[in-house]
Amino acid sequence: MAALRLVCLFVVLTIGLVHSLDIPKIKDVPLLVKTLKNLNRGPPHQVMTKRVNILEKWITQKLDNFDASNTQTYQMRYLVNDEFQTQGSPIFIYLGGEWEIEKSMVSAGHWYDMAEEHKGVLVYTEHRYYGQSVPTSSMSTDNLKYLNVKQALADVANFIETFKAENPQLANSKVILAGGSYSATMVVWFKRLYPDLIVGGWASSAPLLAKVDFTEYKEVVGQAFLQLGSQQCYDRIKNGIAELESMFANKRGAEAKAMLRLCDSFDDQNDLDLWTLFSSISNIFSGIAQYQSNNDIVYNCDYIMTFDDDATAIANFVYWGWGMGRCIDARYQGSVEYYLWGVENFDASRPWYYQTCNEYGWYQSSGSSNQPFGTKFPATLYINLCGDVFSSRYGNEQINVNAANTNAYFGGMEPGVENIYMTHGALDPWNPMGHGVEQGATIIANASHCADFSSIKPTDSEEMRASKEKLAGLVRQWLA
Numbered sequence: 433m434a435a436l437r438l439v440c441l442f443v444v445l446t447i448g449l450v451h452s453l454d455i456p457k458i459k460d461v462p463l464l465v466k467t468l469k470n471l472n473r474g475p476p477h478q479v480m481t482k483r484v485n486i487l488e489k490w491i492t493q494k495l496d497n498f499d500a501s502n503t504q505t506y507q508m509r510y511l512v513n514d515e516f517q518t519q520g521s522p523i524f525i526y527l528g529g530e531w532e533i534e535k536s537m538v539s540a541g542h543w544y545d546m547a548e549e550h551k552g553v554l555v556y557t558e559h560r561y562y563g564q565s566v567p568t569s570s571m572s573t574d575n576l577k578y579l580n581v582k583q584a585l586a587d588v589a590n591f592i593e594t595f596k597a598e599n600p601q602l603a604n605s606k607v608i609l610a611g612g613s614y615s616a617t618m619v620v621w622f623k624r625l626y627p628d629l630i631v632g633g634w635a636s637s638a639p640l641l642a643k644v645d646f647t648e649y650k651e652v653v654g655q656a657f658l659q660l661g662s663q664q665c666y667d668r669i670k671n672g673i674a675e676l677e678s679m680f681a682n683k684r685g686a687e688a689k690a691m692l693r694l695c696d697s698f699d700d701q702n703d704l705d706l707w708t709l710f711s712s713i714s715n716i717f718s719g720i721a722q723y724q725s726n727n728d729i730v731y732n733c734d735y736i737m738t739f740d741d742d743a744t745a746i747a748n749f750v751y752w753g754w755g756m757g758r759c760i761d762a763r764y765q766g767s768v769e770y771y772l773w774g775v776e777n778f779d780a781s782r783p784w785y786y787q788t789c790n791e792y793g794w795y796q797s798s799g800s801s802n803q804p805f806g807t808k809f810p811a812t813l814y815i816n817l818c819g820d821v822f823s824s825r826y827g828n829e830q831i832n833v834n835a836a837n838t839n840a841y842f843g844g845m846e847p848g849v850e851n852i853y854m855t856h857g858a859l860d861p862w863n864p865m866g867h868g869v870e871q872g873a874t875i876i877a878n879a880s881h882c883a884d885f886s887s888i889k890p891t892d893s894e895e896m897r898a899s900k901e902k903l904a905g906l907v908r909q910w911l912a
């Protein structure tokens with residue numbers, strides 16, 4: 433994992449996004465937030481093989497797309513790659529999600545290759561409240577009322593109309609969309625709300641169903657370790673975590689704290705602290721499974737199996753995964769303080785957390801017994817955070833109402849859209865919230881989250897290659 437981190441850091445630095453790396457220097461990121469940031473970091477960047485001239489541009493958007501009397505505006509950023517542009521070029525828009533946009537998605541990979549084939553112009557739009565497209569001076573709960581997917585989709589609709597109006601060459605161009613993870617969800621929902629603005633879209637790993645207690649997620653993480661690792665590895669995770677739980681439950685908390693190198697302030701008599709800890713333990717495994725490729729899981733399982741006993745193995749492994757340090761701050765209150773600090777200090781973790789409370793839930797809990805990560809991180813942990821960080825109105829009942837409203841508005845598993853190609857990795861923990869084969873999606877064996885954005889390449893599995901080719905065929909139909 434250390435090697436993987438270095439590669440990521442290298443990619444980030446080479447494309448010049450040092451901005452987001454500044455945050456840990458300003459304030460130490462508490463354990464749970466750190467592991468969640470890792471899970472919400474956005475689709476993997478593409479490997480750029482040549483120098484591409486990317487234009488950074490801005491468009492004026494309404495702060496509130498649904499209130500004609502509110503005339504406030506903000507600047508939304510987007511990136512353009514016009515190297516193939518000609519009269520009437522189709523427009524290939526990659527949608528940003530809860531992350532900062534970056535050059536590689538419009539400079540390399542399968543989306544780029546298809547744009548080249550069709551002489552398309554490539555665009556990457558930034559989602560309001562993320563990256564540099566921040567509409568309000570602070571992230572107070574009141575200001576965040578302008579942050580929701582309906583506003584973001586209306587921004588995209590306005591973007592398409594404005595972009596065409598500003599580029600007479602493109603006035604009659606066809607538009608197609610792509611997105612990964614949450615921005616894949618946006619592709620599907622955009623087609624539902626604005627069917628005439630695009631001819632088709634590609635949604636890689638799109639969750640469609642809002643669900644507060646997302647118990648299936650950890651089941652698939654477990655399956656990934658079982659299928660790509662081994663039964664021994666799976667058992668070691670399961671038994672090691674069970675052993676740590678039982679130490680805390682049986683007056684051996686001090687010993688467990690020492691094994692996990694937790695700071696003294698950690699209170700093992702406090703459920704919220706314990707839940708924060710066990711959630712952060714499981715999130716190390718989620719982080720590996722969600723973006724695994726090649727032999728990541730084999731490699732990590734080999735390391736886990738080098739220790740003498742299960743609990744020691746898990747304690748050492750997660751300590752390493754957490755980035756080590758003198759002592760580990762796993763207090764619940766640390767997460768609350770960090771998200772509150774985000775009111776005045778821009779950090780994408782706060783707006784995304786807000787969206788989960790307000791629209792989706794998707795709390796990856798220990799609620800299923802069919803997973804190896806124990807029983808100590810109920811969705812209640814995450815629901816409590818909503819209340820403590822944003823407003824006491826976000827209790828269990830309200831968050832369930834919010835998720836139900838999202839499903840009612842967008843159709844949940846039945847979005848009712850045409851000409852949207854949905855792909856999922858069979859071992860992507862998000863896939864239970866999206867379409868399956870019966871609904872027309874393509875499920876790629878062994879693949880993880882957003883794993884299919886790279887160019888067609890010799891190391892692709894047969895299924896991966898077939899899916900990329902199917903998409904290329906659909907794009908030809910849509911643009912014909």
Ligand SMILES: *[C@@H]1O[C@H](CO)[C@@H](O)[C@H](O)[C@H]1NC(C)=O
Binds near residue numbers: 659660878893895
């Ligand atoms: C999936 O991975 C397993 C373990 O590496 C391998 O045995 C299997 O052939 C793979 N399946 C496909 C369809 O690639």
